[in-house]
Amino acid sequence: MTFLVFFIVPLIIGLVAQSRVKSTFARNLQVPIANGLSGAEVARQVLDANGLHDVPIEEVQGALSDHYDPRNRSVHLSSDVYRGRSIASTAVGAHEVGHAIQHAQAYAFFRFRSALFPAVSFASNIWFLFLIGGLFFQVFQFFVIAIALYSIAVLFQVVTLPVEFDASRRAKHQLHDLGLVASTEAAGVKSVLTAAAWTYVAGALAAVAMLLYYLSIFSNR
Numbered sequence: 001m002t003f004l005v006f007f008i009v010p011l012i013i014g015l016v017a018q019s020r021v022k023s024t025f026a027r028n029l030q031v032p033i034a035n036g037l038s039g040a041e042v043a044r045q046v047l048d049a050n051g052l053h054d055v056p057i058e059e060v061q062g063a064l065s066d067h068y069d070p071r072n073r074s075v076h077l078s079s080d081v082y083r084g085r086s087i088a089s090t091a092v093g094a095h096e097v098g099h100a101i102q103h104a105q106a107y108a109f110f111r112f113r114s115a116l117f118p119a120v121s122f123a124s125n126i127w128f129l130f131l132i133g134g135l136f137f138q139v140f141q142f143f144v145i146a147i148a149l150y151s152i153a154v155l156f157q158v159v160t161l162p163v164e165f166d167a168s169r170r171a172k173h174q175l176h177d178l179g180l181v182a183s184t185e186a187a188g189v190k191s192v193l194t195a196a197a198w199t200y201v202a203g204a205l206a207a208v209a210m211l212l213y214y215l216s217i218f219s220n221r
Helices: 002-029 039-049 079-083 087-104 108-137 140-177 183-219
Strands: 057-060 067-069 074-078
Touching (some): 002 087, 002 183, 039 057, 039 074, 039 140, 057 079, 067 087, 074 079, 074 087, 079 087, 087 140, 087 183, 108 140, 140 183
Parallel strands (some): 057 074
Antiparallel strands (some): 067 074
8 A cells, every 4th residue: 555655646646747748739739820920930939039149059869859058058849849930939938938037037946956966866776776785785874874865855846846837937928029929829828838747746646656656665674
């Protein structure tokens, strides 16, 4: 029963969230945007309006592979978004630019998440080895190290939530203030951004649930 609560339930929520974002994106990808701009053109306009003329926009392969890379301050958009002239491509393009604006304005949670990234990269690759080592060799200290390392990854997931929600908030404001979406299109943009946000909520929920599960095992030893 404990395993069901801490693993299966978050997994189901995550699958539902993923399904929702894919279906919402696919549906709104078929709805043309009134201004006729592609996702890349929308992103460029929002960047330029915020003085970020030197931030490049690059096309990348893969569905829903859109992201902002803080290492070289660049926006990366999937082909559907980069070339698409739809509500979905507009929403996603503006969202990724929201991260570029966060970076430029030194948004606190964005800075914190970026600072965590090197530690998370290390912890994510090694924590499970300590967990397996603790189980195999029955070394109590290995369990402590595994949980501590996994906690860093969980913290990253939790900090990601305000970063993503703020990027969506900025995207909606920018699109409205620059007149890039009509009033009748605002609901579609919101639905795309909300569906995407729930995938991060599901991811954070799953990470926290698994941490609690490991802590419950740890406390019973």
